[in-house]
Amino acid sequence: MATSSSQTLALQRNSSEQNRFMEKLMTKIFSFYDEQSLIDVTFKVSNPTALVPAHRLILAAASPYFENLFNGNQGTNPILEIHDIDSDIFERLITFCYTGEVSITVNNVAAMINATIVLQLDDAKNRIVDYLLTHIDEYTLQAAYALERKTKCEVLKQKIIEYETQNFMEISRSDDFLNFDVEKLQRILVSDNLNITREEDAFDAIQRWYNYDVPARQEQLPLLIACLRLTQFNVDFLMTHMQPLPGCELLVFKALSWIGLPTARPKINMRFTEPRLVSATNCGEKTILAIFSQLDPKLLQYNKTEDKWQEYASIKIDYREYRIILKDGSLLFIGGYKGVATYNIVRSWNIRNKTWQNLSAMNQARRAHCVVELNGKIYAIGGYDGYNVLSSVERYTTSDGWTFVTSLIVGRSYAGAATLNGKIYIMGGYDLKSVECYNPDSNTWTSCADMTKSHVLPGVAAHKGHIYVLSLNGADRYDPQLDTWSQIFSLEVGPGLMACVSLDNKLWAIGGKSKSAGKSCVSVFDEENFCWVERCSLPESDVYNCFFVPESLLSWM
Secondary structure (H helix, E strand, O other): OHHHHHHHHHHHOOOHHHHHHHHHHHHHHHHHHHOOOOOOEEEEEOOOOEEEEEOHHHHHHHOHHHHHHHHOOOOOOOEEEEOOOOHHHHHHHHHHHHHOOOOOOOOOHHHHHHHHHHHOOHHHHHHHHHHHHHOHHHHOHHHHHHHHHHHOOHHHHHHHHHHHHHOHHHHOOOOHHHHOOHHHHHHHHOOOOOOOOOHHHHHHHHHHHHHHOHHHHOOOHHHHHOOOOHHHOOHHHHHHHHOOOOOOHHHHHHHHHHHHOHHHHHHOOOOOOOOOOOOOOOOOOEEEEEEEOOOOOEEEEEEOOOOEEEEEEEOOOOOEOOEEEEEOOEEEEEEEEEOOEEEEEEEEEEOOOOOEEEEOOOOOOOEOOEEEEEOOEEEEEEEEOOOOEEEEEEEEEOOOEEEEEOOOOOOOOOOEEEEEOOEEEEEOOOOOOOEEEEEOOOOEEEEEOOOOOOOOOOEEEEEOOEEEEEEOOEEEEEEOOOOEEEEOOOOOEOOOOEEEEEEOOEEEEEEEEEOOOOOEEEEEEEOOOOEEEEEEEEOOOOEEEEEEEEHHHOOOO
């Protein structure tokens, strides 16, 4: 009969009738506890002495500790003594066994975790640990470290590591950080979710930790350097800052070989070759910010939960064909034209504050050019000056402003560009299938394999080690290791500009008009089935740019 009843319950567990029955049953059981009715066991707890009545069946179902206790030699006694747990804490946890709710304060959190470990109440322990980390400003991180060392609580240990990963910049500047053991540091540094602005931030933290006790940590240093994404550093940084470090010579050699010899990569054994999943511009919960039209552009944010778009802001701009890049929480509007005048201006619009700031102007007036960021530097590439197609390229840093670097092999406008593996790739433009690659270490452009067709004003994104190029003319994918292009399943879209972005480990195409639905659309590439899956519709078909940003960066004032 018991087996039959269990099977019946399993079959009904998702029904609304069964849910109502279970809720009614649990309400009645708790009323028995609240009224101390049908009690079959009482606990005598010290500090202060108190008697806590309960029902054996409920406690045994909630915890293996109670199940073993009641099945033991003393388990049939009507009164059982509990030592080393305060009566208030014990009663709160008995209540949890009935309700699934636990009353926690900053003052009792340590005692509560200790008691849940003794009583084997894992669900309660998880709730308490979550509470502790969300109240870390009151409890203090130092107290959490001490509690983890005392209790050896694995859940608390993992939650602390998650907290340190998310708040790494702040943690790395604390005195506690200097006393981290190497195993703890490794667990933090290997994380793809390490919340840093750039890989150099992690290196600086390692240097600070290492310099605190050089003799004792010299042998451990290579273990930490190996946790970095070494291929994301430029050659000069590797040679200047890492090569001289004791025990790191081979690591640096492998990174330099990976960067400088793409064809040799299959033979190079490196732990990490791709960038982390998060950075300053995409850490935490991410969202897409799309820019529609050029004159007085609108910014729309994508709501993943509701699969729809909502307007974030409208920006007043009375000129066209500027190019936009996301940099340090601001959108940089670079170049453009109005009437017969082509501009070299650069203006920064702060996403959170929605305010403008003027930056250093480019040396060359440009429109219909490309802009990318590589190693913290911004590049303005090619374009049109109102009279000629440009091949010139200039680079911006906050210290030096704009300076020219080596020009393109072929001048181009209305092209697409992306960065991958420490290099810049520019492709297409009017009547062009050609592709060029810029190596910042040698300041040279080299020709790559041509695309399968020409693309004008394409959406371009680096995604999972490849570069994707999308336009009304089709969709191409570039393999930089093989220097080959291949066509992928084309988007079934009509007129409209498209943007492309890699978000949540997926490739998104945003813009263009769906031929099937007749609406502007968003599509996600299904790599397993090699096809595009349409998502929500858009209010407009022309998407000028899109970026992924942390939701915390947005302000709805």
